[in-house]
Amino acid sequence: MTATDAGGRPSLAGPGAHLAPALLAWAADESPARSRLCLLTGPPNSGKTRLLAWLLAGSTGKPRPTVHAVGFAAGHIPQTLAWQLGRHLGYGPLAPTGLLARLAEDPRPVLLLITDLHRAGRGPAHLPAATPRAVISELVTPLLSLPNVRAAVEVDDPDLLPHDGALVLDLGHRHHSRPAHPNHPIPLPRAEPPDEVTGFAAGPATAPARSASRPPAGPGTDWLHAGDEDREHALDHALRAGQAAQLLTDPGYLVHGSVAAITATLADDTVAVPKRLRATWRQAAPALAAPGLSDPERAAVLHSAALGHDPKLAAFLRPLAEQHHWTTGWRRPTGRAVAATILRSGADQPPTLVTADPLGRLTRRDAATGTTCTTIVSPPVLRPAGLCAVGNDCLLAVDSGGSLHPIPVEPTGAISGGAEHLAHHHNAAALDAPRTRPTAVAADRDKAVVADAEGDIHFWSIADHRTGPRTHRLHTGAITSVACLFLSRTGTTLVVTGALDGAVRLWDSTSGRPMPQPVEQRNALPTALAMADTDAGPVLAVAWSDRLLHLWILLEGRMTPVPLLYDVEALTLTGSQLTVAGRGGITAIHLDLDSLWN
Numbered sequence: 001m002t003a004t005d006a007g008g009r010p011s012l013a014g015p016g017a018h019l020a021p022a023l024l025a026w027a028a029d030e031s032p033a034r035s036r037l038c039l040l041t042g043p044p045n046s047g048k049t050r051l052l053a054w055l056l057a058g059s060t061g062k063p064r065p066t067v068h069a070v071g072f073a074a075g076h077i078p079q080t081l082a083w084q085l086g087r088h089l090g091y092g093p094l095a096p097t098g099l100l101a102r103l104a105e106d107p108r109p110v111l112l113l114i115t116d117l118h119r120a121g122r123g124p125a126h127l128p129a130a131t132p133r134a135v136i137s138e139l140v141t142p143l144l145s146l147p148n149v150r151a152a153v154e155v156d157d158p159d160l161l162p163h164d165g166a167l168v169l170d171l172g173h174r175h176h177s178r179p180a181h182p183n184h185p186i187p188l189p190r191a192e193p194p195d196e197v198t199g200f201a202a203g204p205a206t207a208p209a210r211s212a213s214r215p216p217a218g219p220g221t222d223w224l225h226a227g228d229e230d231r232e233h234a235l236d237h238a239l240r241a242g243q244a245a246q247l248l249t250d251p252g253y254l255v256h257g258s259v260a261a262i263t264a265t266l267a268d269d270t271v272a273v274p275k276r277l278r279a280t281w282r283q284a285a286p287a288l289a290a291p292g293l294s295d296p297e298r299a300a301v302l303h304s305a306a307l308g309h310d311p312k313l314a315a316f317l318r319p320l321a322e323q324h325h326w327t328t329g330w331r332r333p334t335g336r337a338v339a340a341t342i343l344r345s346g347a348d349q350p351p352t353l354v355t356a357d358p359l360g361r362l363t364r365r366d367a368a369t370g371t372t373c374t375t376i377v378s379p380p381v382l383r384p385a386g387l388c389a390v391g392n393d394c395l396l397a398v399d400s401g402g403s404l405h406p407i408p409v410e411p412t413g414a415i416s417g418g419a420e421h422l423a424h425h426h427n428a429a430a431l432d433a434p435r436t437r438p439t440a441v442a443a444d445r446d447k448a449v450v451a452d453a454e455g456d457i458h459f460w461s462i463a464d465h466r467t468g469p470r471t472h473r474l475h476t477g478a479i480t481s482v483a484c485l486f487l488s489r490t491g492t493t494l495v496v497t498g499a500l501d502g503a504v505r506l507w508d509s510t511s512g513r514p515m516p517q518p519v520e521q522r523n524a525l526p527t528a529l530a531m532a533d534t535d536a537g538p539v540l541a542v543a544w545s546d547r548l549l550h551l552w553i554l555l556e557g558r559m560t561p562v563p564l565l566y567d568v569e570a571l572t573l574t575g576s577q578l579t580v581a582g583r584g585g586i587t588a589i590h591l592d593l594d595s596l597w598n
Helices: 017-028 048-057 078-088 096-105 132-144 228-241 244-248 251-256 259-266 275-288 295-307 311-321 417-432
Strands: 037-041 069-072 110-115 149-154 167-170 326-332 339-343 352-356 362-366 372-376 384-389 394-399 404-408 438-444 447-452 456-461 470-473 479-487 492-499 503-508 526-534 537-544 548-553 558-563 568-574 577-582 585-591
Touching: 017 037, 017 048, 017 149, 017 167, 037 048, 048 110, 048 149, 069 078, 078 096, 078 132, 078 259, 096 132, 132 149, 228 244, 228 251, 228 259, 244 251, 244 259, 251 295, 251 311, 259 275, 275 295, 275 311, 295 311, 295 326, 311 326, 339 394, 339 568, 339 577, 352 384, 394 417, 394 438, 404 417, 417 447, 417 456, 438 492, 447 479, 447 492, 456 479, 456 492, 479 537, 492 526, 492 537, 537 568, 537 577, 548 577
Parallel strands: 037 149, 037 167, 069 110, 110 149, 339 384, 384 438, 438 479, 479 526, 526 568
Antiparallel strands: 326 585, 339 352, 352 362, 362 372, 384 394, 394 404, 438 447, 447 456, 456 470, 479 492, 492 503, 526 537, 537 548, 548 558, 568 577, 577 585
């Protein structure tokens, strides 16, 4: 076959190379008249996946065509395939309905690649999700109904997917698969390996045939030392043998087993497992499906979810979870928390965590356990979007409308003069110029920062507030979050901001200028920030809208990602304890600062 080299892509030879120009021309054509579906069809080993990989390899960093997301459909159900696509698109792991809603609001044209659609399906045979039809009807067809979405789809038989007006690239004699027998909920074992190119695997392989001398892995297996094949397909075999319920009560399998298989099986209410396991798995599974998690990190994620639903499972998982560089200390799934801050009452007293709910109720909590201590009286009109502590006896809140509210910690306490002046200054300015309305606040020691909708920060000295703020433009759009840290050894205050442009920027009070380049720039939104001066140096925590948390050691520019169980709206960081607040309640994570970046 002739080799193809277009647009800086690697050369492509062998089956399918003659169709590469047609695929590239289709992908690059963004005219309204072009087909929104391209089907790559043909028998096994005809080069379908290799051709998609070739298109993907040349899409990075070029204006067009750009591939925005890849879905590996083999062995997946609509929910788990939607998680894949959502992550690639920068949305995070979303259910199919959530993914479709986000794409409907996304103004950009989106190009998707979906491999092995004919091998989709997982779980009990009597459920629709056991066959490719569920992925097609619940996800692929609705995606193609959106006017901004196009997809190149690999399928062995084009008749599987409605394709009126589609571009069909046939890589050889079409192979028509027989329908799977009802007793086989996943595709039957096949002799041929999946099409594969470096960096572009075709997804979970189908289970190969086994010899009679090697029975399938099942309940009681040493999952820590089991092979990838056993981990991936144990539940598929257990379903056929009627042992699914026993396998799902094995905590070791929950840590090491196939996320897609477990998710598909737990969707069947006839599989007899405790309700608390289903609740735990529903919260943990989207995070567990993230690629590249180690076994201890999977244990840490599952342990965190179990703390809110299944204490016995959490206790079993803790030893393995503690081998990881972060472990959840406590969880309080008490409803949504929209803001949080640390209140330091005195040098000889432990810090107190203050949280706010959507109704504006402020609660003081023991930071070490999360238990409720007392409530703080807040203004009846307060609907907080952000919260910080100004000194030991005053809080400063910004509400969803952009007004600042200084709040005494004690009912008979006085409001800090600096906080009151700061609030009056910005509230008055926002009346004259609405675009300057505050959007986030932060403070440390006697320094406070107000961020606004124009992308400016306003740096205040609470002790000398009459001098007014130092104002600096850090972003071109509204700032969504801000953190402030005073470094006593240098007398410098660091300010970190996150904004709607997807950038996280660092500014220091000594130079008065931001870093030339962002700390981070992503295709997601930073939703919360926190900083602390630790034994490892200044540490920055960034929560993102795609349910990822990034931990930075700022002086070294190194980052470690942490998967999140829910959308995060506020962070606090004190020493080695990171507190996460959001739609799933409040979670305290203990960080091993000695191993976190190693």
